[in-house]
Amino acid sequence: MVHGEIWTLKELFVYPNEYIYWSIQIVMYPFMTGLVAGAFVLSSLYHVFGVKQLKEIARFSLVFSLALLPCAPLPLLLHLQQPLRNHHVLMTSHFTSAIAAFGIVFMTYGMIVASELWFVYRGHFVARALALKQKGSGSADRLACGLYTLLTLGAWDVGDAALHSDEKAVKFLAAAGIPVACFLHGYAGFIFGSVKANALWMTPLMPVIFICSAIVSGIALCILSFIVVSRLRIIINNWKIKNKFGTPAVVEMKDAELTIVTQTSRYLLIFLVLAITLELLDLIFRGYTAVKSWEIIRRVIYERDFVKIFILQYGLGNLLPFILFLLPRLTIRRAVAGTLLVLLGVFMMRWNVVIGGQAFSASFAGFMEYHIPIIPVSMETFREGLFGALFVAGMPYVLFLLFSRIMPVFDLKKFGSS
Amino acid sequence: MKNHVWRPLYIAITLVLIGVVVRFFIVPADFGVHERGYMYGWHRKSNELEWASLPVKYRTEKVCIDCHRDKYADIKDSPHANISCENCHGPNYDHPKNPKALEINRSRSLCLRCHAKLLYKGTLRGSMKGVNPESHYPQAECMMCHYPHNPKRPMQEVKQ
Amino acid sequence: MISRRQFCRKALLIAGGVALPLAALELFDPKRLRAEKSSKGDRRWVFLVDTHKCVGCGFCVKACKIENDVPYDAKVSRTWVERYVIKKNGETLIDSPNAARDGFTTTRIDQNLAGMLDVRDEEIAKAFFVPKLCNQCDHPPCVQVCPVGATYQTADGVVLVDRKWCIGCGYCIMGCPYGVRFFHPLYHVAEKCTFCYHRLAKGMNSVCVDACPFGARRIGNLRDPEDPVTKIITTERVNVLKEQYGTNPQVFYLGLTMEVK
Numbered sequence: 001m002v003h004g005e006i007w008t009l010k011e012l013f014v015y016p017n018e019y020i021y022w023s024i025q026i027v028m029y030p031f032m033t034g035l036v037a038g039a040f041v042l043s044s045l046y047h048v049f050g051v052k053q054l055k056e057i058a059r060f061s062l063v064f065s066l067a068l069l070p071c072a073p074l075p076l077l078l079h080l081q082q083p084l085r086n087h088h089v090l091m092t093s094h095f096t097s098a099i100a101a102f103g104i105v106f107m108t109y110g111m112i113v114a115s116e117l118w119f120v121y122r123g124h125f126v127a128r129a130l131a132l133k134q135k136g137s138g139s140a141d142r143l144a145c146g147l148y149t150l151l152t153l154g155a156w157d158v159g160d161a162a163l164h165s166d167e168k169a170v171k172f173l174a175a176a177g178i179p180v181a182c183f184l185h186g187y188a189g190f191i192f193g194s195v196k197a198n199a200l201w202m203t204p205l206m207p208v209i210f211i212c213s214a215i216v217s218g219i220a221l222c223i224l225s226f227i228v229v230s231r232l233r234i235i236i237n238n239w240k241i242k243n244k245f246g247t248p249a250v251v252e253m254k255d256a257e258l259t260i261v262t263q264t265s266r267y268l269l270i271f272l273v274l275a276i277t278l279e280l281l282d283l284i285f286r287g288y289t290a291v292k293s294w295e296i297i298r299r300v301i302y303e304r305d306f307v308k309i310f311i312l313q314y315g316l317g318n319l320l321p322f323i324l325f326l327l328p329r330l331t332i333r334r335a336v337a338g339t340l341l342v343l344l345g346v347f348m349m350r351w352n353v354v355i356g357g358q359a360f361s362a363s364f365a366g367f368m369e370y371h372i373p374i375i376p377v378s379m380e381t382f383r384e385g386l387f388g389a390l391f392v393a394g395m396p397y398v399l400f401l402l403f404s405r406i407m408p409v410f411d412l413k414k415f416g417s418s
Numbered sequence: 419m420k421n422h423v424w425r426p427l428y429i430a431i432t433l434v435l436i437g438v439v440v441r442f443f444i445v446p447a448d449f450g451v452h453e454r455g456y457m458y459g460w461h462r463k464s465n466e467l468e469w470a471s472l473p474v475k476y477r478t479e480k481v482c483i484d485c486h487r488d489k490y491a492d493i494k495d496s497p498h499a500n501i502s503c504e505n506c507h508g509p510n511y512d513h514p515k516n517p518k519a520l521e522i523n524r525s526r527s528l529c530l531r532c533h534a535k536l537l538y539k540g541t542l543r544g545s546m547k548g549v550n551p552e553s554h555y556p557q558a559e560c561m562m563c564h565y566p567h568n569p570k571r572p573m574q575e576v577k578q
Numbered sequence: 579m580i581s582r583r584q585f586c587r588k589a590l591l592i593a594g595g596v597a598l599p600l601a602a603l604e605l606f607d608p609k610r611l612r613a614e615k616s617s618k619g620d621r622r623w624v625f626l627v628d629t630h631k632c633v634g635c636g637f638c639v640k641a642c643k644i645e646n647d648v649p650y651d652a653k654v655s656r657t658w659v660e661r662y663v664i665k666k667n668g669e670t671l672i673d674s675p676n677a678a679r680d681g682f683t684t685t686r687i688d689q690n691l692a693g694m695l696d697v698r699d700e701e702i703a704k705a706f707f708v709p710k711l712c713n714q715c716d717h718p719p720c721v722q723v724c725p726v727g728a729t730y731q732t733a734d735g736v737v738l739v740d741r742k743w744c745i746g747c748g749y750c751i752m753g754c755p756y757g758v759r760f761f762h763p764l765y766h767v768a769e770k771c772t773f774c775y776h777r778l779a780k781g782m783n784s785v786c787v788d789a790c791p792f793g794a795r796r797i798g799n800l801r802d803p804e805d806p807v808t809k810i811i812t813t814e815r816v817n818v819l820k821e822q823y824g825t826n827p828q829v830f831y832l833g834l835t836m837e838v839k
Binding site: 452458462469470472475478501502508538539551 | 619630631632633634635636637640641644645663680681682683684685699702704705706707717718721722727728729730731732733738740742743772775776777778779780782785788789791792793
């Protein structure tokens, strides 16, 4: 069976070699990078621009952005026909290709996020290491002590001057990270926008559209995860109090949570408006100029993909959450619904670009339909099917759980550091 | 402890250095910019030779003439003169060593490639002799009546 | 004080004075000249397809698949033949069933999911066949987008794929406006027409050229003015596919019409 044959249905005339080669994982890739970029930009709004209201969510989104980071190249890896050769991209980069710089940009970005986190948590690492050293008797303690000692990188100075320089470094990295985050994602847009063979993808607006929707989805996911995590903490705490188990933490009131969500959602709205404006501009421009490819693109947009584009993406994914967030007296429940819809909208936008761009033949004389493999009967149907996508989508939470054990996002004061 | 802020940078530099070293061992020596420049000629040079040295399977009628002189004379004197032997008998490979014998394809579908009538005016196909495969002796092999090496001679005559 | 006019004049003079020796260096740099001359080479493989001669027998596709180890039953092919049937009402129908591996043996037109379409002979305004293969473009977009340098163009103009280096990202497949690339079902790397590079290396023709009974496919060397293919390309009215993409394709067609995609 030829790669792509399982999930591609052809109609009318399609070149014999044309299949939907870029499937669900390539939808996941810009979606995940978008989340990384968005989460980072959100945390930078506090660190660089000093948006005080975002203080609580800033640390959270920074750790979350680190958890999302390894999941951005994961879909690419799953989609490669030769995944074991992925290092060739770094070894013999061909910079005339939009993909070639991925490794370098991605590593740079990863380095920035990791360093920023190191500066944010260095005081905490030192405190933990010292505490464990005094206490340390069990092998688990010694292991943890070793880990924290390693994480301090030998920088034990937690004097005011040292911590102050940490803060300065955080500010610098957060600022340097914004353009890199935007580049990382705008560049994912460039990968599509520069394919001149694809009439739907080829537009210089693509990178900008991608950045805006990336920030939208990143903020949405941060708000959502923030609500979920803080709710979970309340539940766990209540359970602890009830069963007199361990030491319950002092949980901030719900009001504080709502203020954070309300304030963050404002930034979400700004970028949402920007993203929709650009997307509509692109659509109107295509219809107005109506070049050769418009006839087939029109049939894809207005006929074949109408539900996916106008109902799911613009209607449910953009308009409805827009109204939900704009209505006065935002509630947590409405915020959850809104962010979920926004995430759906951005995901559908990626889908409509990636799959929609392959919904018509390069001959402009036929159509292709994508049928996502649901049940993973083979490696291929897992990798490029529903479960592969779910695997990628679930990965950040596993990593976040792991990372937040070492770098707690709440109650940092308890450990006596900033 | 003054300059602890530079530590992440040192790690980054170390990683880059490791990458450079690894690259030295992994990338083939002949990988580089060749004739067509960086944009179109960035590749492993020895791969060109790998492609060029693949074995040839269709060795053309030149290798058939010597042994099958009679058949060759037959077909060259017919309207089928332009059809290469290997189109119907399959690729020569290393025949007669390997494979010892080539296929003799008697299927109707082989002949119908050209002789299923398509009335496309202005094309060679439209003016070629053709039949409607559904009505023209659908159960019969073409070779029962037509001699493929020279369709002008009826099969009866060839068999005598 | 220096007047504006004086300033402009002086600035131009200086700029020109600086540019002149630089330009001279550029022009007379012997290294560069030699490099340019040698990069031209004495060979540039080009293809000539005469659509008037094609009957849609598909022998070229069959031979290509076998010669180049593209699994015979896989629904991909390095080369294929398209049938165009333009009806009197202006409707254009196109098909290439199984890449025309078994030729065109019926009047019914394969519309994939839309089924087989029967066209009566009297409805047809014109009909013809168009063989397709890699255009070995002078500016191959597929090579430009390869992130690892696994696909490249040789000095004689053929675009090849390094099967040991390709990571299988599919960007080149997406980058080709002609749809000639696909993933090889066995090697799991990008695969494409090579003009039968191994045959060219041995002084032979591409296998589809040898398999074509009607001379619809021909290969030639554009750098050789005496080459019959070169003569036709330079003296007759030939056309190329989708030149609007700026790829500068090197497969030339005789008898191409606007309906051809």
